[in-house]
Amino acid sequence: MIEYQPGDIVRVTHHIIEVLRAVDDPKLGRILVGVARMKDGSRREGSVFLDAPDTVVELVARATPGGWPPRQKDLWRDRTGEVWFAIDRSDPNVTDEPDIAFVPSFDADGYDPGRVLETGAPLILVHREDDAS
Known part of the structure; x- marks a missing residue:
């Protein structure tokens, strides 16, 4: 549902x-x-x-939550309470564009943030490192 x-x-x-x-x-x-x-x-x-x-x-x-799109080092929580970490999978030797993926606390595979939003909404931004770090 x-x-x-x-x-x-x-x-x-x-x-x-x-x-x-x-x-x-x-x-x-x-x-x-x-x-x-x-x-x-x-x-x-x-x-x-x-x-x-x-x-x-x-x-x-799907409506996008406050803080969207995710950034590297973000910590998000889905509707079930599951924690998702945002990582950048891009190769800095190839591109300056980030390739953000969500990694859940239950395994090490990275997932497309848009897909996580579709299946786990609403998502809530729990923590974001400030830009100075």
């Missing part, structure tokens, strides 16, 4: 909606409150009942 967060962009039937908040109502089930852009350019706020049998929701774009 996807956990939606403010700023996510979703497609519901033929409308694109920016999520303002996600609500778990004990009587009505999961609800997304969001803003849809109408054909005339106006914006309309409304609710989507995710547990309704005819509701089809597709996540179009």
